[in-house]
Amino acid sequence: MHGMKEIIHEAESLPIEERAMVIDSLLRMFNPPIAEFDAEWVKIAKQRLVELRSGQVRAISGNEVFAKIQKRFEK
Numbered sequence: 001m002h003g004m005k006e007i008i009h010e011a012e013s014l015p016i017e018e019r020a021m022v023i024d025s026l027l028r029m030f031n032p033p034i035a036e037f038d039a040e041w042v043k044i045a046k047q048r049l050v051e052l053r054s055g056q057v058r059a060i061s062g063n064e065v066f067a068k069i070q071k072r073f074e075k
């Protein structure tokens with residue numbers, strides 16, 4: 001059985017997508033998903049995708065969002 005340091009070292013060598021999957025799996029152990037909440041999030045995500053594809057709403061880049069946040073808190 002591997003110790004914590006060995007597990008972390010192995011995880012560091014994984015591609016970023018696989019590291020994200022490991023993190024997600026570990027977080028789900030501490031905070032199991034609730035099916036009703038997951039279903040609601042899927043419903044909201046699908047609706048937002050429809051809005052984006054139809055042009056009803058405009059996507060904002062992450063850089064733009066963070067710039068607005070930073071500007072708001074600089075005062």
